[in-house]
Amino acid sequence: MNALEMKVANLVELSKVEVGYEEIPSIAPNEVLIKVEAVGICGSDIHYYKHGHIGKRTVQYPHIQGHECAGTVVEVGSHVTKFSIGDRVAVEPGVPCRTCEKCRSGKYNLCDEVVFLSTPPYKGTLRQYINHPEDYVFSIPDSLTFEEATLAEPLSVGIHALNRANLKPGMKVLIMGMGPVGLMAVAATNYFNAEEIAVTDMVSHKLEVAKSLGATQTIEVSKQEIVENYFDVVIETSGAEQALASAVNSLKKGGKLVSIGFPRQQNVTLDLTTMLQKEIDLLTVYRYANAFPLAIKILNKLKDITSNIITSTYVLDDISGAMEKACETHLDTIKVIVYLNESSL
Ligand SMILES: [Zn+2]
Numbered sequence: 252m253n254a255l256e257m258k259v260a261n262l263v264e265l266s267k268v269e270v271g272y273e274e275i276p277s278i279a280p281n282e283v284l285i286k287v288e289a290v291g292i293c294g295s296d297i298h299y300y301k302h303g304h305i306g307k308r309t310v311q312y313p314h315i316q317g318h319e320c321a322g323t324v325v326e327v328g329s330h331v332t333k334f335s336i337g338d339r340v341a342v343e344p345g346v347p348c349r350t351c352e353k354c355r356s357g358k359y360n361l362c363d364e365v366v367f368l369s370t371p372p373y374k375g376t377l378r379q380y381i382n383h384p385e386d387y388v389f390s391i392p393d394s395l396t397f398e399e400a401t402l403a404e405p406l407s408v409g410i411h412a413l414n415r416a417n418l419k420p421g422m423k424v425l426i427m428g429m430g431p432v433g434l435m436a437v438a439a440t441n442y443f444n445a446e447e448i449a450v451t452d453m454v455s456h457k458l459e460v461a462k463s464l465g466a467t468q469t470i471e472v473s474k475q476e477i478v479e480n481y482f483d484v485v486i487e488t489s490g491a492e493q494a495l496a497s498a499v500n501s502l503k504k505g506g507k508l509v510s511i512g513f514p515r516q517q518n519v520t521l522d523l524t525t526m527l528q529k530e531i532d533l534l535t536v537y538r539y540a541n542a543f544p545l546a547i548k549i550l551n552k553l554k555d556i557t558s559n560i561i562t563s564t565y566v567l568d569d570i571s572g573a574m575e576k577a578c579e580t581h582l583d584t585i586k587v588i589v590y591l592n593e594s595s596l
């Protein structure tokens with residue numbers, strides 16, 4: 252590796268990732284160069300790793316994954332005004348065009364031109380340096396660690412879900428599936444002052460973590476029943492058909508079903524008849540818009556609790572181990588973090 256090169260994690264074929272080398276990127280006038288410190292492995296990374304595609308989006312090998320990223324600014328472009336060298340930052344991975352109708356109406360997550368780090372064909376953040384426009388980079392407080400700051404990305408999804416549901420203080424909320432997005436949705440719902448936050452999962456350890464984030468009731472799926480006709484809002488993060496069915500049953504009349512989890516198959520069955528009779532609103536969530544600043548604020552309030560979510564850490568040299576560990580979501584594994592600039596002993 253020469254001085255202008257960096258290490259990257261290349262996905263070279265299905266379920267095979269190895270360390271490679273690339274030139275350190277150069278920056279445009281509106282960009283900063285970030286030394287990547289920590290990257291969280293996301294469910295979508297696992298999906299591409301195992302299956303090579305999500306829907307019609309297909310990986311071209313070699314591919315660099317990762318989009319939950321925090322690091323240090325090491326170089327600033329000539330037009331950059333918000334940052335200086337040494338600033339600690341979180342990276343919002345989706346950069347939209349900023350000019351289309353969707354962008355101008357604030358729904359930039361739906362921009363057709365969005366460049367989203369790690370979504371093929373764009374490179375992700377599992378590399379030692381990335382260039383990124385300064386308006387999609389956010390300062391983090393000194394009290395927040397880099398690994399905690401990577402959670403701003405899944406937390407933004409939770410915040411966006413609550414914005415979609417127009418969640419009001421005093422509402423009763425059920426959140427299904429305690430993966431990172433579900434857990435982060437619990438944290439956000441707690442911050443929004445919901446009256447009750449019930450949560451479901453099959454792994455009891457994850458339910459315990461949900462409690463520490465503010466869940467008021469835990470339901471171990473297959474062992475405990477979910478009360479019917481009760482909740483104002485259900486946030487469903489698994490995409491499983493059965494979970495969607497219980498979501499419909501558990502909502503009170505006029506309730507809102509917020510669907511975040513991608514289903515395994517393209518088409519799923521929904522009990523539309525019951526939904527009509529209860530006049531249930533179905534809201535879908537695709538990524539997020541304008542959520543990062545609040546996400547960082549909430550994370551900073553959650554100090555120390557978020558460490559429950561980070562269940563394993565790896566260095567880049569052991570990226571294979573990290574990806575395999577991240578696949579173990581049926582066990583106690585919640586969030587796997589990779590350090591990009593620390594070497595193994
Ligand atoms: Zn993610």
Ligand SMILES: [Zn+2]
Pocket residue numbers: 347348349350351352353354359362363364365
């Ligand atoms: Zn746009």
